[in-house]
Amino acid sequence: MISRNISSVKVYHLLLLCILDIILLSLVLAYLFCSHPDSYLTDFYETIQLVTPVVLLAYLLLGLVLAVCQLREPMKVPVSTKKEVMPDEMACFYNMNGELRFRWLLAEVLYIEAADNYVSVYYMKDGRPVKELIRNTLKNTEKKLGW
DSSP, X not given: OOOSOGGGOOXXXXXXXXXXXXXXXXXXXXHXXXXXXXXXXXXXXXXXXXXXXXXXXXXXXXXXXXXXXHHHSOOOOOOOOSOOOOGGGEEEEEOTTSOEEEEEEGGGEEEEEEETTEEEEEEEETTEEEEEEEESOHHHHHHHHTO
């Protein structure tokens, strides 16, 4: 199974693994099929010559598969999706003590409703209308908003 994070695999990773596989496979095969205990180094050298093309072919195919998978991944271009909001585009809502209760985009505020000493602010959040209740009068809220 191929890892989802293919971009973290580098060429030198594949080269190191390939060399390590060649050496380890040659050591094991030379030990298992050694013709004579005194000729182990010559058997090891001959085994390296036989194993290298097979392992290189396998890693070449693996590299091609990884390259194709990486080309199929969509390009990740860092794009800022958030628009920079100017302070005059934000509506700040304060309670009766003058403490900031919440801020929201002025364009997303649907309407403000008075209920005795409370103000209900209706605004859009994630595509749905939301109500926020603040202890303040409508007159004070209008003054703070500059309406």
